Amino acid sequence: MLEPMHYELRVIGIVESPLVDLAAAPAQGDEGELDAWIAMESQYLPAMRDLVVGERVIVLTWLDRGDRDVLEVHPRGDPTRPRLGVFSTRSPDRPNPIGLHEVEILAIDGPRLRVRNLEAISGTPVLDVKPVLGPVGTR
Amino acid sequence: MLEPMHYELRVIGIVESPLVDLAAAPAQGDEGELDAWIAMESQYLPAMRDLVVGERVIVLTWLDRGDRDVLEVHPRGDPTRPRLGVFSTRSPDRPNPIGLHEVEILAIDGPRLRVRNLEAISGTPVLDVKPVLGPVGTR
Numbered sequence: 001m002l003e004p005m006h007y008e009l010r011v012i013g014i015v016e017s018p019l020v021d022l023a024a025a026p027a028q029g030d031e032g033e034l035d036a037w038i039a040m041e042s043q044y045l046p047a048m049r050d051l052v053v054g055e056r057v058i059v060l061t062w063l064d065r066g067d068r069d070v071l072e073v074h075p076r077g078d079p080t081r082p083r084l085g086v087f088s089t090r091s092p093d094r095p096n097p098i099g100l101h102e103v104e105i106l107a108i109d110g111p112r113l114r115v116r117n118l119e120a121i122s123g124t125p126v127l128d129v130k131p132v133l134g135p136v137g138t139r
Numbered sequence: 140m141l142e143p144m145h146y147e148l149r150v151i152g153i154v155e156s157p158l159v160d161l162a163a164a165p166a167q168g169d170e171g172e173l174d175a176w177i178a179m180e181s182q183y184l185p186a187m188r189d190l191v192v193g194e195r196v197i198v199l200t201w202l203d204r205g206d207r208d209v210l211e212v213h214p215r216g217d218p219t220r221p222r223l224g225v226f227s228t229r230s231p232d233r234p235n236p237i238g239l240h241e242v243e244i245l246a247i248d249g250p251r252l253r254v255r256n257l258e259a260i261s262g263t264p265v266l267d268v269k270p271v272l273g274p275v276g277t278r
Binding site for chain 2: 005006007008009010011012044046047048049050051057058060062064068071072084085086087088089090094095096098100125127128129130131133
């Protein structure tokens with residue numbers, strides 16, 4: 001039933017972080033303090049213009065080391081735990097390895113965003129930034 | 140600094156909904172009751188196997204009618220409201236028009252998921268399903 005559809009992602013920025021080792025990455029950001037820069041491509045400055053320090057946003061990343069052909073995993077990589085379908089986990093191994101990261105903006109320097117506690121290794125491509133929705137109807 | 144990177148999305152399913160008109164789409168799902176089916180490709184059944192009725196999940200879609208070259212919009216399409224950078228809005232017009240939809244699973248029928256209140260028009264490609272995270276460390 002599905003027509004062949006080809007959608008290409010645009011990398012809008014890159015994570016710059018002290019975290020370079022996948023094995024050291026915390027499984028969820030709130031388990032380890034880890035601040036990072038997001039270096040956005042300067043062409044996206046108009047899209048960033050209303051971001052403010054102190055705001056919480058959702059950063060979408062492309063977890064480019066994920067295995068896109070894996071459909072079941074041991075949660076958190078622990079082989080003693082029963083395997084789960086990947087749609088019941090946040091594993092980076094999944095058909096489209098898109099990461100969701102709710103973070104606080106700590107600083108803004110031109111096209112660079114400093115954010116608190118981003119659980120993605122340095123070099124991870126960034127796809128989008130969205131507001132955490134507040135009360136309905138506010139934007 | 141960015142190397143040219145090309146990441147292609149895999150369409151894993153399609154939204155089937157009575158909502159066929161973009162103009163009738165509620166801007167956020169909790170403003171209008173709108174249940175829909177997600178027809179997944181059967182090859183992804185192993186990834187779905189631990190989803191359960193009553194669970195809340197985050198569905199990621201590709202809002203394929205979004206204009207990828209728009210960087211500023213009037214919020215909610217209202218020309219009387221000042222323009223905002225798209226990263227401060229949930230507009231489908233953005234460089235990577237990925238939609239995030241937190242929904243409740245109402246029914247599961249093989250590769251088909253019935254979900255409550257999905258604000259995406261019929262035919263919208265589905266990219267991923269993720270758990271809404273509970274307490275840290277649970278998966």
